[in-house]
Amino acid sequence: MATSMDSRSQSHLPILNNSLQELKTEFCDFLPEGRVDWRSLKVLHIGHAKFTDEVMKNILSGSPLLESLKLKYCHGIHRLDIASKRMKKLVIYHILDLTGGQDDSALEIFSPHLEKLKILGSWGKTKCKLMNVSSLVSAVLDFQLDNYERVSSDFYEKYRNVIKELLEKIQHAKQLKIGTWCTEVLSILEVKAMASPLSTRKCLVLNFRYFKNWVFPGVANLLHNSPELEKLVIKISYGRSLQFNLDENFTNCYDIGESYWTSQNKIFNCLLLNLKTIEIFSHEEHLFENKYALAFVEFLLRNAKVLEKMVIFNDYPFHAPNKTDRLLKVAQKLLSVPRSSPHAVVLFPIPK
Incomplete structure (x- = not known):
């Protein structure tokens, strides 16, 4: 029989338990000399905890059936060495920096059988270094590093690297989901004409908390380096944003405006050969009153030669004042855009 435990504000844990299959902890201490025997554990969530590498090694070696590990608001770990073939999912959210911003450490991840990886939240000045994730199928990069001080003669060198x-x-x-901060760092690479790695991903998810001009070069970089891309998903959820602290002296050197996409001379092989589906999700009433979002969508319609469908989901209440009129105007605008693909349809599902 499966058993689970949710432990909050406790200082002692059942480190010897043969039947426990799921464990969630908050504000718990893990003693470095404690032997862990969680031989049936499959799911482990740890929040607000201080570790050493030795403690984490004991936890992993004592949980041979572990399939999913989530670390949230934790600190003190410098290496995750996960050799188990059963470990499939790793989520790391918000690495705490208790050094007052002086630490410039790294968290190394070695997990050759991992299939899903999520790197989320604020990491202070701690870098994430992937040593071996050769079986990875899906990755989420939606995090930020502190970038309020110059760390080298080149303000952005560390973040680009x-x-x-x-x-x-x-x-x-096969799938990458990427957030605002990471995309804006890619924008720096793009405007400086620096090389980025090619990928074989089939699906790209842009998870933005706003849609403004300085995500454009980063998006162009991702599209250019995803020649096999078949599906593009754009999620716009307004709210507190993990955005890059771009220096005004830097941004003033580049003209990134509405005409950015029409002035592109790059060849996007994914648009020529493979991109068939585009999905756009927004919680915002005035999504397509955002000139930057509209410019990008028009670019996609004009250039995706094998596109089959573009589906636009809007969670703003359908019964809201003038909602129908606004959707109709958006539909008319997009339907008037010349489409490169003769088979492309634009759909606006009505929320139930």
Whole structure:
């Protein structure tokens, strides 16, 4: 019989338990000398905890059937060495920095059988280094590093290298979901004409908390380096944003406006050969009153030669004042855009 436990605000855990299959902890201490025997454990969520590498090693070695590990608001770990073939999912959210911003450490992840990886939240100045994730199928990069001080003669060098190295390690994953901060760092790579790794991904999810001009170059970079892309998903959820602190002196050197896409001279092989489905999700009433979002959607319709369908989901209440009129105007606008694919349809499902 499966058993589970949710432990909050406790200092002692059942480190010897042969039947426990799921464990969630908050604000718990893990003693370095404690032997762990969770031989039936499959799901482990740890929140607000301080670790050492030795403690984490004991937990992993004492949980041979572990399939899913989530670490949230944790600190003190420098290496996750997961050799188990059963480990399939790893989520790391918000690495705490208790050094006052002085630490410039890294968390190394070695997990050759991992299939799903999510790197989320604020990581302070801690870099994530993927040593071996060769079986990865799906990756989420929706995190940020602190970038309020100059860390080298080149303001952005550290951040460019972090994102570039991560993309190199996950280039074989079939799906990538990427957030605003990481995309804006890619924008820096793009405007400086620096090389980025090619990928074999089939699905790209853009998870933005706003849609503004300085995500454009990063999106162009991702499309250019995803020649086998078949599905593009755009999710726009307005709210607190993990965005890059771009220096005004830097941004003033580049003209990234509504005409960015029409001035593109790159060849996007995914648009020529493979992109068949585009899905757009928004909780915003005035999505297509955003000139940047509209410019990008028009670019896709004009250039995706094998596109079969573009589906636009809007969660704003359908019964809201003037909602029908607004949707009709958007539909008329998009339907008037010349489509490169003769088979492309644009759909606006009505929320139930």
